[in-house]
Amino acid sequence: MRILAIESSCDDTAVAIVEDGWRVLVSKVASQEKIHARFGGVVPEVAAREHIQALYPLVDSVLRQAQLRPKDIDALAVTVGPGLLGSLMVGVNGASALAYLWKKPIIPVDHMKGHFYSAFLGEGRSPILPALALIVSGGHTELVLVRKHGDYQYLGGTIDDAAGEAFDKAARLLGLGYPGGPAISRAAGGGERVGSVVSLPRPMMDRKGLDMSFSGLKTALARQVGAYAKGQLAAEFQRAVVDVLVEKTMAAVKSLRPKSVILAGGVAANDFLRGELEQRLLAEGFPFFVAERKYCTDNAAMIGAAAYWEYRPGRKYEWYNAKVKI
Ligand code: KG4
Ligand code: ZN
Numbered sequence: 001m002r003i004l005a006i007e008s009s010c011d012d013t014a015v016a017i018v019e020d021g022w023r024v025l026v027s028k029v030a031s032q033e034k035i036h037a038r039f040g041g042v043v044p045e046v047a048a049r050e051h052i053q054a055l056y057p058l059v060d061s062v063l064r065q066a067q068l069r070p071k072d073i074d075a076l077a078v079t080v081g082p083g084l085l086g087s088l089m090v091g092v093n094g095a096s097a098l099a100y101l102w103k104k105p106i107i108p109v110d111h112m113k114g115h116f117y118s119a120f121l122g123e124g125r126s127p128i129l130p131a132l133a134l135i136v137s138g139g140h141t142e143l144v145l146v147r148k149h150g151d152y153q154y155l156g157g158t159i160d161d162a163a164g165e166a167f168d169k170a171a172r173l174l175g176l177g178y179p180g181g182p183a184i185s186r187a188a189g190g191g192e193r194v195g196s197v198v199s200l201p202r203p204m205m206d207r208k209g210l211d212m213s214f215s216g217l218k219t220a221l222a223r224q225v226g227a228y229a230k231g232q233l234a235a236e237f238q239r240a241v242v243d244v245l246v247e248k249t250m251a252a253v254k255s256l257r258p259k260s261v262i263l264a265g266g267v268a269a270n271d272f273l274r275g276e277l278e279q280r281l282l283a284e285g286f287p288f289f290v291a292e293r294k295y296c297t298d299n300a301a302m303i304g305a306a307a308y309w310e311y312r313p314g315r316k317y318e319w320y321n322a323k324v325k326i
Contacts, residue, residue, distance in 0.1 A: 001311070004062070004073045004098075005304035006055070008091030009083025009111045010138070011042045012297075013054035015062045017073070018304030022120055026066045027294075027301040030054040037178045041168070048086030055094045070102040075317065077307030080108040081325035082139065088324045096319045105317030107307035110325075112140060113152065115264040117309055118291035118302035127260040127289045134249045134277070137265035138164035138179075141245075143210050143252050149309045155252055156210025163241055164267045166214035170221055170237050174230050185270055187234035198228045198236040205244045210252055212244055242273045250280055260287045269296040 002025075007014040016027035032050045036042045063069065078095035081088055092108075099106035115135050119127055130147045132155075141164075142157030161169070164181055171180025176187055200220050203213040221237055245267075253261055261281055267273060268290055281288045295301055311317075 001308055002072065002074045003077050003107070003304040003307050004059070004075075005077040005109070005300040005307060006059070006091050006095045007079045007111075007114065007298060007300040007303045008051045008055065008087050009079045009081070010087060010298060011036055011047045011050075012299075013051050013058055014298060014300035015055075015058045016300035016304050017062060017066050017068065018121070018301050018308065021117070021305045021308030022122060022125070024121055024301045024304075025068075026062045027299055028058055028062050028065075029299055030058050033179065040172060040178050042084070044084045044086055047084060048090055051087055051090035055090060059098070070098075070104075073102065073104060075105045075107055075307065075311070076102075077107040077109050077303050078322055079111045079114060079303050080322060081111060083111055083326065085324065085326055088326065092322050092324050096322050099319035099322070106319055106322045107311055107317055108322045108325075109303045109306045109310070112142070113310070114302040114306045116144070116146065116262060117305035118264050118295045118299075119262040119289040120305050120309070121291055121295050121301055125289060127262055127287070129260075130256075130258045131260045131262050132249070132252055132256055132258040133262040133264060134245060135265045136163045136245065136263075136267035136273075138162060138168065140265070141212060141214070143249065145256060145258065156212070156248065158212045158214055160213050160215040161218065163214055163245060164265070166218055166241060167267065169218045170234075173218065173222055173225055174233060176230070176234070181267060181270060184234045184238055185272065187231050188238045188272070189231060189235065198224060198232050200224070200236050200240040202240055202243050202247075205247050210248050212248055214241065214244075217241065238270070238272055242270070242276050245273060246276050246280055249277060250284070253281070253284065253286055258286070260289055263288070263290040264296065266297040269293045
């Protein structure tokens with residue numbers, strides 16, 4: 001099954017063609033990063049306008065690069081939420097119009113489930129279910145158990161800021177620019193534990209349960225700005241966030257004993273987090289899956305994968321049924 005997927009929930013316009021839930025024929029992202037960097041964060045109204053400009057030229061260029069025509073596509077898929085209302089509307093309306101014109105089914109996809117399925121992209125990787133997933137993005141930070149396709153159970157997550165949001169705010173405090181995750185990780189260098197002089201708290205890490213909190217960490221960091229070198233502060237901040245994420249994930253893994261563990265979402269592009277979690281899981285004997293970095297941050301290939309795994313033959317996927325759900 002060949003799916004053309006569209007993702008526009010935040011500030012990236014993305015289009016991809018994915019076969020059978022794992023083979024990416026083409027995946028393109030038109031980033032608005034430079035435009036929003038001027039404001040230090042995403043401006044929703046600006047994002048929606050940029051999506052309008054970018055969407056159809058991107059669909060064209062993806063089809064051309066894949067050397068395919070609309071008749072070669074079996075279905076469309078589109079992110080219906082969660083995300084910015086205006087941004088989502090551009091994607092959903094744009095995709096629905098194509099579904100009408102091309103007479104194709106359109107599969108609505110939840111953005112977070114899209115992140116989950118990023119781990120299924122690429123040859124020879126098919127995480128076995130039940131899978132436990134840590135999904136860490138700019139808007140969400142959650143642990144979910146996926147027993148079978150379409151059956152998601154929320155186990156716990158942040159009670160305030162998302163991990164990616166914490167990275168973005170910390171980077172702003174340190175004057176490192178936007179988006180914050182990659183900037184902090186660059187400033188932190190390897191993120192080694194040796195020689196660390198700064199010490200930040202690990203909020204809620206030793207508490208029972210799977211909830212987390214990251215907003216206090218940012219306040220603690222603010223108090224230390226100026227007292228230490230930026231690189232040291234960035235490294236300790238990254239360590240603190242990663243320690244909490246890894247401890248909570250390991251607690252969930254040990255009690256639920258899933259068949260595989262998935263790391264997904266923009267923050268999953270973080271090398272230190274990938275390395276630390278992989279090491280702990282290998283030591284405990286749990287298979288670990290994380291997408292290539294380019295499929296961790298927002299993209300449409302993951303939406304095409306999710307659509308494939310959630311598609312139910314026999315169900316109606318009419319062009320007028322895809323609705324924004326924030
Ligand atoms: O999944 P995503 O692209 O968009 C949302 O759905 O939110 O995630 C974006 C978030 C941003 O907060 C960004 O700072 C963070 O992911 N991020 C990272 C890294 N790359 C992106 N955080 C830590 N380290 C990175 N290398
Ligand atoms: Zn995302």
